[in-house]
Amino acid sequence: MAAALAILLTGCAAMMGAGDAGCASYAEARLARPAAETAEEVPPDWADWIADLDDRMTGTCR
Numbered sequence: 001m002a003a004a005l006a007i008l009l010t011g012c013a014a015m016m017g018a019g020d021a022g023c024a025s026y027a028e029a030r031l032a033r034p035a036a037e038t039a040e041e042v043p044p045d046w047a048d049w050i051a052d053l054d055d056r057m058t059g060t061c062r
Contacts, residue, residue, distance in 0.1 A: 023061035030054075 039047060 023057075026057050026061060 042050065
C-alpha cells in the first residue's frame with residue numbers, strides 16, 4: 001500500500017500545469033508534499049484516497 005502511494009507521489013509535477021489554473025495549482029501543491037517515505041505514517045483509508053485523488057488529478061492534467 002505505502003509503496004504504491006510512494007510510487008504515485010514520485011511523479012513529475014512538470015507533467016501537469018501546462019493547462020488550466022486548477023492543474024497549475026495542483027502541480028504547485030505537489031511540489032510541497034511531504035517526502036514519499038512518510039506515506040507509511042498515513043492511515044490506509046487516507047492513503048488509498050490520496051493515491052486515488054493523485055491518480056485522477058494527474059490523469060486529468062496531462
